[in-house]
Amino acid sequence: MSRLTHVRTGPYAPPVAVDELTVTSADGARLHVEVHGPADAPAVVLAHGWTCSTAFWAAQTRALATDHRVIVYDQRGHGRSPASPQLPYTTGMLADDLEAVLAATLAPGQRAVLVGHSMGAMTLMAAAGRAKLAEHAAALLLCSTGSSRLVAESTVVPLLGPGALRTRLTRAILGSKAPLGPVTPVGKKVLRYGTMGPGSAPDKVEACARIVHACPRDVRYGWSQVLEELQVDEGVRALTMPVAVLAGTADRLTPVVHARRIAEALPNCVGLTELPGLGHMTPIEAPEAVTGRIRELSRTYIPTQVEQDQEGVDAA
Template sequence: MSRLMRHVTTGPYAPPVAARELTVTSADGARLHVEVHGPSEDTGAPAVVLSHGWTCSTAFWAAQTRALATDHRVIVYDQRGHGRSPAAAQLPYTTDMLADDLEAVLGATLEPGEQAVLAGHSMGGMTMMAAAGRPKFQEHAAAVLLCSTGSSALVAEATVVPLMRASTLRTRITRAILGSKAPLGPVTPIGKRVLKYATMGPGSAPDKVEACARIVHACPRKVRYGWSHVLEQLQLDAGVGQLTMPVAVVAGTADRLTPVAHARRIAAALPNSAGLTELAGLGHMTPVEAPEAITAKIRELSRSHIQPQSKSNSQKGADAA
């Protein structure tokens, strides 16, 4: 079975069919798979851009995409090497690539001056921090949602190794686990238990664990390994200070990959914080573990920070002509 078809195909975590698909070219020539869901541009529906995390894909945002597309134009894209975005020849991967790719997506899908709510999970949140000072990001970001993410010290503070306190040894073991070159193979009961322990809260329902496992296991081994080094060396604290628009932060209190301390530091450092929400007992995969809560937070940011428009800028221009 193709890695692109390993996600769940029925239920709330099955990816919806896009209204439009396009391929966007980034600054270095990397090609990105982009989907647009919901009403057409000429309806004036507010826009939302969703950026997924390490080893995930557009399928990770299935619940939010389906719910928001009823009255928002929802733009989702596969990070390079993930989902249907090919692995770029330019290596190693860098946080500048994350920023370049997001800028390319914004430029291809939003009208000049059009603003949107930008939501990023894990590496998708790091994408927001990496792009924070970029002109196109500043132009289009009305508000930002950071889900289950961190800006630095990820490996040192992760608690995926059980029953070990913070130490040099734990950091070395964590680095070896997250940076492993070993293939994940097919989704198995044991694999799901491991993934649930490392990335989800203890009360996560089986269908949510299944959805996350299928998405993560579909990520190519070399891509997973390549991006793991970016996460290990991550230093985006300065980017947090450049997020001058309203920014809301969400984190699970049982997150082992980016423990809630990361979210608290980010929220405290933001120039324009829109609040920190801590979801009790949830892990790292908050958009899947708590889909309604994440969708509600995006809607709240949209209502508060995007001015309603009856028509898109391009349609207005055509009418004036």
């Protein structure tokens, strides 16, 4: 199980949850889930990315919980969700886990804004066509992600253009089994180069480093194999609800070309936001921009209680 390592103070320190629960997925995997904010407020579900945890959403959780019911969960093997006994990991597991969280935390027919970062957004694409996604998704926000060709199009290897050599080196780096070890100044520089914009503030780099370094190396490696072979393009085309896309223009892990391609393929894209000079860790690098986009989607697509009551009357 991951060490619970994250910053303890400041805007990126995780807030205390109103409720915590353990959700069981289809194959028996156990998932740690946290609920924040008022029980009767509009709901938002946040799915984090590879090597991260619920702590990654600290800024969004704190800001949104003033007037939203915020649901965050640890992907299997991350944070407080134990590593899965079923191996290898698959995108189907991501979709199963999301469905289990939605079923456990939302009332039948309740609509929410579902937000995914990196592998969390891939979770939403993998779940396209699933019953629980169709039932509960009022709108989606896909942050800093891709749907295929992740290794081939990554630019984490400097000074090399596209080609077989860069792909081999990128595969070796992202799929490394080497332990990350403690957070050090050198480690933070490496992480900032690979995952964040060049102007990222030290407190943001520190927050990201502590979260990423807490992920067990076996889990990091296991999910890297899924990302290497990722192919969820069909899932993008199957997302018929309103979907917004957000990306940093200096993202090396999933360069902005991925966001543009996804936005073009979506049946109902409601906007592509490109954040100049920012990298892959957009919820931490640009917390206000990400939170603001979530709020816009909530205001626009989650029905008010009056509207829901009227829908019930009309249906009757």
